[in-house]
Amino acid sequence: MFPGPLGTSLAGQALDAKIWSLETIQIRDFGIGKHRQVDDSPTGGGAGMVLRADVLGPALDHAKTLNPDAPQIYMSPRGTRLTQDMAHTLAAGPGATILCGRFEGIDERVIEHYGLTEISIGDYVLSGGELAGMVLLDAVVRLLPGVIGAPESLAHESFENGLLEYPHYTKPREWQGRPTPDVLLSGDHKKIAAWRQQKSEHITAERRPDLSDVKVPKKP
Numbered sequence: 001m002f003p004g005p006l007g008t009s010l011a012g013q014a015l016d017a018k019i020w021s022l023e024t025i026q027i028r029d030f031g032i033g034k035h036r037q038v039d040d041s042p043t044g045g046g047a048g049m050v051l052r053a054d055v056l057g058p059a060l061d062h063a064k065t066l067n068p069d070a071p072q073i074y075m076s077p078r079g080t081r082l083t084q085d086m087a088h089t090l091a092a093g094p095g096a097t098i099l100c101g102r103f104e105g106i107d108e109r110v111i112e113h114y115g116l117t118e119i120s121i122g123d124y125v126l127s128g129g130e131l132a133g134m135v136l137l138d139a140v141v142r143l144l145p146g147v148i149g150a151p152e153s154l155a156h157e158s159f160e161n162g163l164l165e166y167p168h169y170t171k172p173r174e175w176q177g178r179p180t181p182d183v184l185l186s187g188d189h190k191k192i193a194a195w196r197q198q199k200s201e202h203i204t205a206e207r208r209p210d211l212s213d214v215k216v217p218k219k220p
């Protein structure tokens with residue numbers, strides 16, 4: 001599955017340029033017995049399978065030898081919701097080991113023993129942690145210096161400064177009878193910045209009042 005979409009476009013170019021790197025560990029290599037079994041039925045009964053602690057343990061130990069300082073993360077719907085702040089923290093750090101679950105998940109003792117940080121990408125259940133891990137990686141990689149050509153484009157994005165982003169327009173000037181806002185064609189950069197700030201605050205207040213305490217009752 002990896003690098004999957006992370007091997008294309010911005011993240012892919014940065015991977016080729018060695019701005020970041022990715023090492024995948026196949027937990028089956030640590031599987032048990034002739035069939036390299038990695039899972040077993042849940043103790044106490046119930047549906048599904050659980051990834052075994054005595055398989056994940058050696059896999060995580062191996063990961064530690066590759067990047068001893070990396071925080072060990074388990075992608076999990078029970079985890080703390082991924083935020084832009086977390087992406088910034090990880091981008092500034094030494095990398096990460098990301099454990100991707102499957103089936104019903106993993107033996108709880110692995111989380112306890114390794115002090116895994118559980119991170120969720122949202123309140124829904126995926127069939128595996130790989131896509132969630134890719135979401136996390138993509139959010140982090142694009143923040144690394146040199147990945148995005150125009151770094152100033154990062155500063156105004158949604159969730160930076162507790163705001164959602166203002167609306168964008170491009171050519172043509174009029175489309176389906178809809179004009180581009182005049183102010184954006186004025187060439188007055190101060191006025192444009194003020195308009196964008198106002199739009200940002202308004203959209204945030206309307207859609208995500210939880211993000212900031214900016215209150216903008218009227219449409220700009």
Ligand code: SAH
Pocket residue numbers: 074075076077078099100101102103104105106119120121122123124125126127128129130132
């Ligand atoms: N039985 C678990 C869900 C297991 S889903 C529960 O009810 O909480 C299988 C795997 O997919 C999980 O181990 C986890 O690694 C991954 N996964 C599923 N949903 C996710 C989410 N919202 N965020 C991050 N990882 C998720």
